[in-house]
Amino acid sequence: MTAPCQGYPADLEHKLTLKDGTVVRIRPIRPDDAPRLQDLHSRLSHDTAYQRFFAIVKRLPPDWARVLATVDYHRRLALVVEAHGEADPELIAVGRYDAIDEKDTVEVAFVVQDSWQNRGLGTILFDEILRAAAGRSYRRFRAYVLADNRRMLDLITRFTQVESRKTEQAVTEIVFTLSDERR
Numbered sequence: 001m002t003a004p005c006q007g008y009p010a011d012l013e014h015k016l017t018l019k020d021g022t023v024v025r026i027r028p029i030r031p032d033d034a035p036r037l038q039d040l041h042s043r044l045s046h047d048t049a050y051q052r053f054f055a056i057v058k059r060l061p062p063d064w065a066r067v068l069a070t071v072d073y074h075r076r077l078a079l080v081v082e083a084h085g086e087a088d089p090e091l092i093a094v095g096r097y098d099a100i101d102e103k104d105t106v107e108v109a110f111v112v113q114d115s116w117q118n119r120g121l122g123t124i125l126f127d128e129i130l131r132a133a134a135g136r137s138y139r140r141f142r143a144y145v146l147a148d149n150r151r152m153l154d155l156i157t158r159f160t161q162v163e164s165r166k167t168e169q170a171v172t173e174i175v176f177t178l179s180d181e182r183r
Contacts, residue, residue, distance in 0.1 A: 026081050078094055105141070142173065
């Protein structure tokens, strides 16, 4: 493990127990995670990768991975989830937010490796990234979701207060805040 970066929020590191009892670790991303992001991307199905990037990206380019792994932990933050394998822990999910040019608003996105879906990890990661953003004074969230990605749209509407929702060219833009019980 590499030494934490300047401003690294160690308070966001902890273990999670999934619905099936599996224990995984969540932590903020570090720049040295770039190759592991590429590895995670290579394990995503075409459908899962398409739902995340809205394009067929067979291989995550190294420069994209570096940009995605380099954050300032305030305006840009990503949380990764690690599963302990035989060797080094592997990344199995990543959730992120990026501040946009609207006051108190961030764009959020996340992806969970296919073999780790349906265990409650997406819901937990979604909640963790929203809470991390709220802890940094962001109150509104924006997500762009493919209109046929029912699971993601249902997750957002189930656990947040939707302020607006519009669909154009098969992409739904949804703006939301934390629901009262999650604040």
